[in-house]
Amino acid sequence: MELFDENFAINMKNAAFASNLWTHREWYAGWGSIETLSFQDIGFDKGWEVFSQDYIPTIVDRKFTGFRSEGNPIFTFFMRMDNNTSDSLDSLAGRGSFTVLVPLTADYEGGAVYFNDECKVNLQVGDLVIYPSRLTHSVRFVPPKNGTMVNVVSFYK
Numbered sequence: 001m002e003l004f005d006e007n008f009a010i011n012m013k014n015a016a017f018a019s020n021l022w023t024h025r026e027w028y029a030g031w032g033s034i035e036t037l038s039f040q041d042i043g044f045d046k047g048w049e050v051f052s053q054d055y056i057p058t059i060v061d062r063k064f065t066g067f068r069s070e071g072n073p074i075f076t077f078f079m080r081m082d083n084n085t086s087d088s089l090d091s092l093a094g095r096g097s098f099t100v101l102v103p104l105t106a107d108y109e110g111g112a113v114y115f116n117d118e119c120k121v122n123l124q125v126g127d128l129v130i131y132p133s134r135l136t137h138s139v140r141f142v143p144p145k146n147g148t149m150v151n152v153v154s155f156y157k
Helices: 006-019 045-063
Strands: 023-026 033-038 073-082 098-103 112-115 119-121 129-131 139-142 148-156
Touching (some): 006 148, 045 129
Antiparallel strands (some): 073 148, 098 129, 112 139
16 A cells, blocks of 8 residues: 655655764674664654654554554664665564554665565565565565665554
């Protein structure tokens, strides 16, 4: 489902790049490492909390029978991968029961998002993907050969 229009997504990406506060984050052993930028670092965290509390519980209720979420994000960040990213990021299961993924760029070649290692997902800028990350789904990000892949990732209880 489309969450943001392309202009909004581009503005989010531009604000993240303008901050120049990206850090290199090592994930759990075997998961690889990527550049990230916390929403809190650039003041996006409060707005994301409001959005999350308004929309995430409704989506979880409707799409995942028997599961509940209050829509309180545990951790939300921008994730950036480019041709200098050495490894794929395997099994981004996160720290919560649900993960939200929102792609902010499409101007790259060769990068991909796979669910359960076999299902390649073709996402459009501004789409919202919510999945029960630690329950039924694993996701793998393959860095692009050209360009930069930027996504919003948010973990929920």
